[in-house]
Amino acid sequence: MGAFGHYLTGHLATLRLEFWSLFVGGVANGFLYGMIAVGYTLVYGVLRLINFAHSEIFMSGGFGGYFVMKALIGSSVPSGMATVGLIVLGIVVGGTVGALVATLLERVAYRPLRRRNAPKLAYLISAIGASYFLFNLAGKEFGRYSLSMPQPYINHPVFTIFGATVQLYYIVIFIAGVVMLFSLDRVVATTKLGRSIRAVAQDAETASLMGVNIDRTIALTFIVGGALGGAAGFLFGLGTGVVYTMGFVPALKAFTAAVLGGIGNLRGAMIGGLLLGVAESLSVVFVQAAYIDVVAFGILVAVLLFRPTGILGERLGRAA
Amino acid sequence: MKLRLNKTVAAVASSALLLMAVPVVGIASASGAATKAKPTYTIGYEGPLSGGNQQLGLNMVFAVQLAVNQANANRKLPFKLKLATYDDQGDPTISPTQAQAAVANKHLVAIVGPAFSGATAAAEPFYHAAHIATVSPSATRVSLATSGWNNFFRVVADDGVQGPADADYLVKSKGLKSVYVVDDGTSYGSGLAQAVALQAKSDGATVVSATVPGTSQCQNGTASATEYSAAATQAVASKATALFYGGYYCDLGLFLGALSSAGYTGSVMSGDGALSPALIQGTTPASAANGVLLTCACASSSNAKFNSAYKLLSHFSAANATYAPESYDAANAIINAIKSLKKVTRPGIVAALHKLTYVGMTKKIKFQSDGNIAGSAIFVNQVKSGSIVQLGLE
Numbered sequence: 001m002g003a004f005g006h007y008l009t010g011h012l013a014t015l016r017l018e019f020w021s022l023f024v025g026g027v028a029n030g031f032l033y034g035m036i037a038v039g040y041t042l043v044y045g046v047l048r049l050i051n052f053a054h055s056e057i058f059m060s061g062g063f064g065g066y067f068v069m070k071a072l073i074g075s076s077v078p079s080g081m082a083t084v085g086l087i088v089l090g091i092v093v094g095g096t097v098g099a100l101v102a103t104l105l106e107r108v109a110y111r112p113l114r115r116r117n118a119p120k121l122a123y124l125i126s127a128i129g130a131s132y133f134l135f136n137l138a139g140k141e142f143g144r145y146s147l148s149m150p151q152p153y154i155n156h157p158v159f160t161i162f163g164a165t166v167q168l169y170y171i172v173i174f175i176a177g178v179v180m181l182f183s184l185d186r187v188v189a190t191t192k193l194g195r196s197i198r199a200v201a202q203d204a205e206t207a208s209l210m211g212v213n214i215d216r217t218i219a220l221t222f223i224v225g226g227a228l229g230g231a232a233g234f235l236f237g238l239g240t241g242v243v244y245t246m247g248f249v250p251a252l253k254a255f256t257a258a259v260l261g262g263i264g265n266l267r268g269a270m271i272g273g274l275l276l277g278v279a280e281s282l283s284v285v286f287v288q289a290a291y292i293d294v295v296a297f298g299i300l301v302a303v304l305l306f307r308p309t310g311i312l313g314e315r316l317g318r319a320a
Numbered sequence: 321m322k323l324r325l326n327k328t329v330a331a332v333a334s335s336a337l338l339l340m341a342v343p344v345v346g347i348a349s350a351s352g353a354a355t356k357a358k359p360t361y362t363i364g365y366e367g368p369l370s371g372g373n374q375q376l377g378l379n380m381v382f383a384v385q386l387a388v389n390q391a392n393a394n395r396k397l398p399f400k401l402k403l404a405t406y407d408d409q410g411d412p413t414i415s416p417t418q419a420q421a422a423v424a425n426k427h428l429v430a431i432v433g434p435a436f437s438g439a440t441a442a443a444e445p446f447y448h449a450a451h452i453a454t455v456s457p458s459a460t461r462v463s464l465a466t467s468g469w470n471n472f473f474r475v476v477a478d479d480g481v482q483g484p485a486d487a488d489y490l491v492k493s494k495g496l497k498s499v500y501v502v503d504d505g506t507s508y509g510s511g512l513a514q515a516v517a518l519q520a521k522s523d524g525a526t527v528v529s530a531t532v533p534g535t536s537q538c539q540n541g542t543a544s545a546t547e548y549s550a551a552a553t554q555a556v557a558s559k560a561t562a563l564f565y566g567g568y569y570c571d572l573g574l575f576l577g578a579l580s581s582a583g584y585t586g587s588v589m590s591g592d593g594a595l596s597p598a599l600i601q602g603t604t605p606a607s608a609a610n611g612v613l614l615t616c617a618c619a620s621s622s623n624a625k626f627n628s629a630y631k632l633l634s635h636f637s638a639a640n641a642t643y644a645p646e647s648y649d650a651a652n653a654i655i656n657a658i659k660s661l662k663k664v665t666r667p668g669i670v671a672a673l674h675k676l677t678y679v680g681m682t683k684k685i686k687f688q689s690d691g692n693i694a695g696s697a698i699f700v701n702q703v704k705s706g707s708i709v710q711l712g713l714e
Contacts (some may be wrong), residue, residue, distance in 0.1 A: 018553060018554065018557045021553045021556070021582070022553050025549035025553055025582075029546045029549065032546075064567055090398070099641065106648075112428070122370075128424060143599070145570065145598055145602060146537065146538065146573060146574070146602035147601065147602065148573075148600075148602055148603055148604045148605070148606045149602060149604045149605075150606075151604070151605045151606075154605075155580065155581060155605060157583060157687045165583055167581050167582075167583070169581055170581075172418075190475065193474065202427050204627070218369075237547075237604075239577060239578075239581065239604065240537070240545045240548070240574050240577055240578075240603070241573070241602055241604035242602070243537050243538075243602075245536055245537050245539070246537050246545070248536050249535070249537070249542070249544035249545070249546075250544060250545075253546070269462055276605070277546075280546070280547070280550070281549070281550045283550075284547075284550040284551065284554055285551075288530055288531055288532075288553070289530060289531070289533075289547050289550060289551040290505060290531040290532065290533050291546070292543065292547045292550065293542075293543060293544065297536055298338055
């Protein structure tokens, strides 16, 4: 007890010191995970399959944003409205590229299988194949090394919260994350598109009898999920640069977050993402950074042991 | 470009072969009929001149050739020099054969090389038995100097030197008393980081160590780049004034971005694994790489005269020719040893090298009794406004 108690007090002291700094970083990562995770959960809702090529949608969005920043910024340092405009443009372009790639994926890798009533395993292999195709193509075209993202601003501390400085980069993520996730939630809950997504998720056959165009709904679901994934790719690249392999681990974490929150459950994916991001970040107080992934997947296993359907449960086709 | 290089090397190699076949003026015949003719000594080069590591061998052999050409252009020298090349492909299984061929060449008096540590270990018994001095520009395995070969010399620091030298530079030279040591979990990165941490502690600094594994984004690991924000937060919270990173450029680039986001303002140092222009290219924001110290046992040549002469000979830039400056120094060390002798013999050169003090292009060449270079031989470079600049020896 003595040794363990000493260990704990020592670490709790560190935790008090660093808590808010780690928390802020964790929330930023959490928003990114959440934005990717909703893509998994939406597609799972309508198709009952995991789009394992979603990591490459994320990566494509990152490159889309990178090329726009590179073309527009060059060596200048934008400020004021130019900064805001560039960030919005980067998000829009990243989202558009993500949506395009997602559409392409749906057309090439999924729709033909759906037409032929292929077994679920075929979708899985098709997705993994598409993923390898895409990231290797990116490696071939853009080089197999990281590229520094030209910055639309000079990153600097904006304000301090409980002793933790909050950087401009994190604020960009917070604002973008809140706006996009909130809008998505409203779209799915209130619009006609949202209603058809929910209808297809609940019962595709009945929905089609009620006049819902299933193909169109599925295609739009991919577009919405792809747009958020692509935008997340740009935001991620803004902080760490882009490279053809950038999608793999963040997407895997996001998938974890989606399952954590309850796969198919939109708000579950958002909450799962935030929870995972914060838990990971705070874990470095107790264990080395080398254990971050161990902690992330440990949490997943622990939650699923007690709640196999995730935190909010699998509530397919519902906004919450 | 490649074809051109191959042709040039073929020319170098074939002229060397020609020399071996036709002993025009050798050591033995120097005192013969042609009394006015200068004696000609052969300096050998052993290293990879074909195979996957060919470029490294080319970098070296052109520098040796340049040293030989310059010596021959000096009319005051009482001898002429020839270069003979022995291609071991950097392979320890080929190296003994090449070493025996070099030993059998009776005009050959000393060797620049072998280039690789494994090849050196395999070849050295033959050179040692024949009392042929070998001066390696690049073999860094520690044990090479402790195997009892009195003919073994190297003008480059060994693998055990870099970590302690880096720590001394941060703690003693720069006076940074709190060092945060990070490694990427690879055998290279953690080995170097441990050596730095150990020496920094014994230099009286406060040391905190952390392992932040390489990311899948960089092919040196499987971790996620999102871990860097947490790791950077901890580095800042430790209030360290210096951070040492043991690892490679790609992950360091990601980490530098996170450190700048977390508001880290101290010094950052890393080793040869991070010494690459790709570090600057891969750091977001690019300005986060500025000021980073990068150390290496290797020198980069800023000597304009050498660079232009080297380019004229090799048709490629000396700026990227790793180990070319060291090879030039190794060859000149041998040439100076020959100069100091009245009667040039293989064992005589070994003895002369042990006594030699010569100001080379990269550093002062003076050997310890085990053949290692004396004094610090680690170079420190710094990223300055987007490019890597060599500051000098640590």
